[in-house]
Amino acid sequence: MSDLFLADLDKKFIWHPFTQMKGWAEEKPIIIKEGKGCFLKDTNGRWYLDAVSSLWVNIHGHRKKEIDDAIIAQLGSIAHSTLLGLSNEPAIKYAEKLIHLINKSFYGLKPNLSKVFYSDNGSTAVEVALKMAFQYWIHKGEKKKTSFLSLNNAYHGDTLGAVSVGGIEIFHDTFRPLLFKTFKAPAPFCYRCELKKERAACSFACLGEIEKIFKAYADEISAFIVEPLVQAAGGMLVWPEGYLKGVRELCDRYKVMLIADEVATGFGRTGKMFACEHESVAPDIICLSKGITNGYMPLAVTIATDEIYNAFLGEYSELKTFFHGHSYTGNPLACAAAIACLDIFEKENTVAELQPKIKLLEERLSEISELSCVGNVRNKGMISGIELVKDKKSKEPYPWEDKMGWKVADNARDKGVLMRPLGNVIVVMPPLSISVDNLNYLMDTTKKSIISVMA
Ligand SMILES: *Cc1c(COP(=O)(O)O)cnc(C)c1O
Numbered sequence: 001m002s003d004l005f006l007a008d009l010d011k012k013f014i015w016h017p018f019t020q021m022k023g024w025a026e027e028k029p030i031i032i033k034e035g036k037g038c039f040l041k042d043t044n045g046r047w048y049l050d051a052v053s054s055l056w057v058n059i060h061g062h063r064k065k066e067i068d069d070a071i072i073a074q075l076g077s078i079a080h081s082t083l084l085g086l087s088n089e090p091a092i093k094y095a096e097k098l099i100h101l102i103n104k105s106f107y108g109l110k111p112n113l114s115k116v117f118y119s120d121n122g123s124t125a126v127e128v129a130l131k132m133a134f135q136y137w138i139h140k141g142e143k144k145k146t147s148f149l150s151l152n153n154a155y156h157g158d159t160l161g162a163v164s165v166g167g168i169e170i171f172h173d174t175f176r177p178l179l180f181k182t183f184k185a186p187a188p189f190c191y192r193c194e195l196k197k198e199r200a201a202c203s204f205a206c207l208g209e210i211e212k213i214f215k216a217y218a219d220e221i222s223a224f225i226v227e228p229l230v231q232a233a234g235g236m237l238v239w240p241e242g243y244l245k246g247v248r249e250l251c252d253r254y255k256v257m258l259i260a261d262e263v264a265t266g267f268g269r270t271g272k273m274f275a276c277e278h279e280s281v282a283p284d285i286i287c288l289s290k291g292i293t294n295g296y297m298p299l300a301v302t303i304a305t306d307e308i309y310n311a312f313l314g315e316y317s318e319l320k321t322f323f324h325g326h327s328y329t330g331n332p333l334a335c336a337a338a339i340a341c342l343d344i345f346e347k348e349n350t351v352a353e354l355q356p357k358i359k360l361l362e363e364r365l366s367e368i369s370e371l372s373c374v375g376n377v378r379n380k381g382m383i384s385g386i387e388l389v390k391d392k393k394s395k396e397p398y399p400w401e402d403k404m405g406w407k408v409a410d411n412a413r414d415k416g417v418l419m420r421p422l423g424n425v426i427v428v429m430p431p432l433s434i435s436v437d438n439l440n441y442l443m444d445t446t447k448k449s450i451i452s453v454m455a
Contacts, residue, residue, distance in 0.1 A: 003031060003042075003043040003044055006031050006043060007028065007029055007031065010029055010031070011024070011025050011029075030042045030048075030413075030418070031043045035050070035054075035062025035063055036061075036062055036063050037061040037062060037063075037431075037433065038050050038053075038058075038061055038062070038430055038431045038433065038434045038435075038438055039062070040054075040062070040418060046416075047416065048413070048416050048417060048418040049416060049417045049418065049430070049438060049441065049442055049445075050062070050418055050430065050431065051412070051417050051418055051419045051427075051428060051429070051430055051442055051446075052418070052419055052420050052427055052428075052429050052430075053295065053429055053430060053431050054295050055290075055420065056232070056264055056269075056290050056291075056429055057290045057291060057293075057294075057295030058291075058294060058295040058431045059267055059268060059269075059291045059294050059295070059341065059350070059431060059432050059433070060294050060341065060344050060348070060350065060431065060432065060433045061431050061433040061434075062295075062431075064294060064340075064344065066340045066343065066344055066347075067293075067294050067296055067337050067340045067341060067344075069340070070336045070337055070339065070340035071296065071297070071333055071336055071337055071340075073336070074090060074332055074333050074336035075333065077089075077332070078332055079332065079333050080328065080331050080332060080333065081332065082327075082329070082330075083118060083325070083329045083330035084325055084329070087330075088330060088332045088335075089332070090332045090333075090335035090336045090338075090339060091118060091330035091331075091332065091335045093335070093339055094116075094335040094338050094339050094342075095116040095301075097339060097342055098116060098301065098303070098338075098342070099113070099114060099116065099303075101273065101342065102274075102286075102303065105272075105273045105274050105277050106274075106276070106277070106282040109280060109281070109282035110282060111282055111283075111284050111305040111307060112282075112305055112306060113282065113283070113285075113286055113303045113304065113305055114303075114304070114305060114306050114309070115303065115304050115305070115306070115308075115309045116301050116302075116303050117132075117301065117302045117303070117304065117322075118299070118300070118301055118329045118330040118331075118335075119300045119301070119302065119326050119329055120298045120299060120300055120326055120328050120329070120331070120334075121157070121289055121298055121300050122156075122157050122261075122263035122264075122287065122289040122290060122300055123156070123157025123158055123159040123162045124157075124159065124300055124326060125157075125261075125263060125287035125288065125289050125300035125301065125302045126156045126157050126159075126161065126162040126165070126225070126259075126261055126263070126287050126302075127157075127159055127161045127162060127324075128287075128302040128324060129223075129225070129259045129261070129285045129287050129302045130148065130161050130162075130165065130223070130225070130259070131161070131322070131324055132285060132302065132304055132308060132322065133148075133222045133223035133257050133259060133284075133285065133308075134146060134222050134223075135312070135322065136222070136257070136308050136311050136312075137222045139311040139312060139320055140311060142219075144219050144220055145219065145220060145221060145222040146220065146222065147180075147181065147182055147183060147217070147220045147221050147222065148164075148165050148182045148183070148221060148222060148223055148224070148225060149182065149183040149184075149185060149210070149213060149214075149221050149223070149224040149225070149256065150165035150166070150167060150182055150183075150184060150185075150224070150225050150226075151167060151184070151185055151186070151187045151188075151226060151227075151231065152167040152184055152185070152186055152187045152194065153167050153168055153187045153189065153231055153234035153235065153237060154166055154167040154168070154187070154225070154226070154227060154231060154234060155167075155168055155171070155227070155231065155232065155233030155234055156225060156227070156261050156263075157263075158171075160175065160178055160179060161180075163175055163178075163179060164179040164180045164181075164182055165182055165225050167184060167187075167234070168233065168234055170400070170423075171233075183213050183217060183221060185206070185209050185210045185213060186206045186209055187206075187231055187234065187237055188204075188206045188207075188237075188239045188240055188243045189231070189234075189237040189239075190240055191375070191376040191378070191387070191395070192395065193206075194206075195209070199240055204240075204242070204243065204246055206243070207243065207246040207247070207250065210224075210247065210250055211250055211254075214250060214253075214254035214256060215254075218254035218255060218256055221254075221256050222256070222257060223256060223257035223258065223259045223284070223285070224247065224251055224256050224257070224258055224259070225259040225261055226244070226247060226258070226259070226260060226261065227261050227262075227263075227264065227265065228244050228260050228261075228262060228265060228274075228275040228276050228279075228281070228283075229244060229265060229270055229275040229276075229278060229279075229380050230264065230265055230270065230275065230380050230383050232264040232265070232383065233264075233422060234422075235385060235387070235422050235423065235425045236378060236379075236383060236384060236385025236422065236425055236427060237378070237385075238378040238379065238380050238383075238385075241278075241279070242279070244276065244278075244279040244281050245279045245280070245281055247281075248279075248281045248282075248283075251284075257284040257285065257308075258281075258283045258284050258285075259283060259284065259285045259286075259287065260274075260275075260276050260281075260283035260285070260286045260287070261287045262274055262275055262276070262286055262287060262288055263287055263288060263289045263290050263300070264290055264383070265380075265383070266286075266288040266289075266290070266291060266292070267288070267290075267291030267292060267341075267345075268291070268345065268350055268351050268354060268381075268382075268432050269291065269381055269382055269383055269429075269432070270380045270381035270382075270383060271351070271354060271355065271358050271380070271381030271382070272351065272381070273345075273351060274286070275380070278380075284304070284305055284307075284308065285302060285303065285304050285305075285308065286302070286303045287300065287301075287302050288300065288301050288303070289301075291341075292338050292341065293334055293337040293338045293341055294337065294340075294341040294344075296334075296337040296341075297331065297333055297334035297337045297338075298328070298331075298334060299331065299334035299335065299337070299338055348433075350432055350433070354381070354382060354432050356436075357382070357432075357434065357436060357439055358379075358381050358382060360436060360439055360440070361379060361382065361384060361428070361439065361443070362379060364439075364440070364443035364447075365377040365379055365384055365386070365428075365443075367443075367447070368386055368443070368446065368447050368450065369386075371447070371450060371451065371454070372392055372454070373388050373389060373390075373392070373450065373454045374386055374387065374388060374389070374392070374450065375387045375388065375389030375392055375395050375397075376389075376395075379428075382429060382430065382432055383429050384427070384428045384429065385422070385425040385426065385427055385428075386425065386426040386428065386446070386450070387424055387425050387426075388404050388405065388408070388424045388425075388426065388450070389424070397424055398424050400423055400424070404424050404453070405421025405422065405423055405424050405425060405426055406421060407453045408421065408426055408446075408449045408450050408453050409421050409426070409449075411449040411452055411453055412445055412446065412449040415445045415448065415449060416445070417442060417445045417446070417449075419446075426446060426450070428442065428443070428446060430442060
């Protein structure tokens, strides 16, 4: 089909996510036809560098032979059967593999994550975590622990439970009347500290705020849900070192569970397999999705401890069952892709190979930070954000209506790089497998695009 014809059909039949369709109707959309490594090809035959890993899901690159083969091989057996009342081989094998990896990553730390609950995307993984934490306390006889604590600028997905623990006004405020009430704490984002402190002298005042909430309300709070180390959709807000450890200690002291939403940070993104490893913190529940199948198939897991799992055990008649599940839970094709994805981590030493590229990224970012319109650059591993500001000294942001981030992205697109900004924050988050040359090309283009938009 010709490109023009496809674009017309798209506009006629598709409603795109997070997209003002009035604007879309006036644009000439890029229609992707093919991928290879960290590049995408459109229907006109033009190649682009995939600078945001197809929305943060791709790790080892597109058309990765081992994963292609794993899915094809699984198709020869079965594409899907349910985990409700049945089991399947890829789901079993992947759960075992993943728990081994988790045990290795969190060696010697408590709590012990041990049971895998499957679903299909990050939002559902979060819903599962919230419902598990809530119901756990009911089984423990703590019937008042019905609420949650979450952070300002948090993003945990778009389903209503996930939105309830979210904190991005522009996305979430419309739905406020539909949401359950939660406690909110300031985000530990030092460049724009909500408490107006300087990191050098703040003694973690933001942890102090959490302690205040726990002191007054811990008997009402089942869990504190966080995106460890990087609040991604909130603008790639990178936490100061020590904050997560402080959170774990407070959760322990006040008997509140810690849910780590590692949907964006998991699978090597931050330079370790899981972000929590950076601070030797083990959560009570971890949510994983995005990178899990290398962006091939929708899959997510919520992993809980034996302590949580055991609280749900009882006679059938006691109704302690976890009444939750999805049609595609434990999908064999997706699990086959996930197994192959983990195998590549081992075979290619992905995390070790990543370290020099992270160093390069940091050098290139610090170069970009010198531009007059760049207020702050931040990264953790292969996740990075470049915040554009109207006034570097006062940190005055560009009005969001100016779409500065999009202007840079549109410019980069003309230069052959596909990006998706978060407001005024340029996101650089390529597949972990990106080559040094391509990473340099990506950073050159990013810098040039920022400069040409500002000129
Ligand atoms: C993307 C994301 C989600 C939601 O995942 P979906 O698969 O889009 O539902 C949840 N939490 C975090 C931290 C995310 O980045």
